[in-house]
Amino acid sequence: MTEATAKLADKLLSLPCEERIYLVDKLLKSLNAPSKEEIAKAWAEESERRIDEIESGKAQTIPGEQVFRDIRKQLKK
Helix, strand or coil: CCHHHHHHHHHHHCCCHHHHHHHHHHHHHHHHCCCHHHHHHHHHHHHHHHHHHHHHCCCCCCCHHHHHHHHHHHHHC
16 A cells, blocks of 8 residues: 555545545445446347347337327326
8 A cells, every 4th residue: 555545544534424434435336337348238238138129029119209298297297
């Protein structure tokens, strides 16, 4: 560990508990975050899965106009 890292750790440990929890959460999420390539691959696979479901008749599409009409209707309630 470098001296700069040790000094930073000391500073961070002096923060209030809530702020340390926030930082721990952010750091842990950064370690587990998928790469841009992994995200792109997952979206491509999901897109293919959805296309297959539509083409096989397993899923049906809803026209965008109808979706927005239904949303507006729900928001008026």
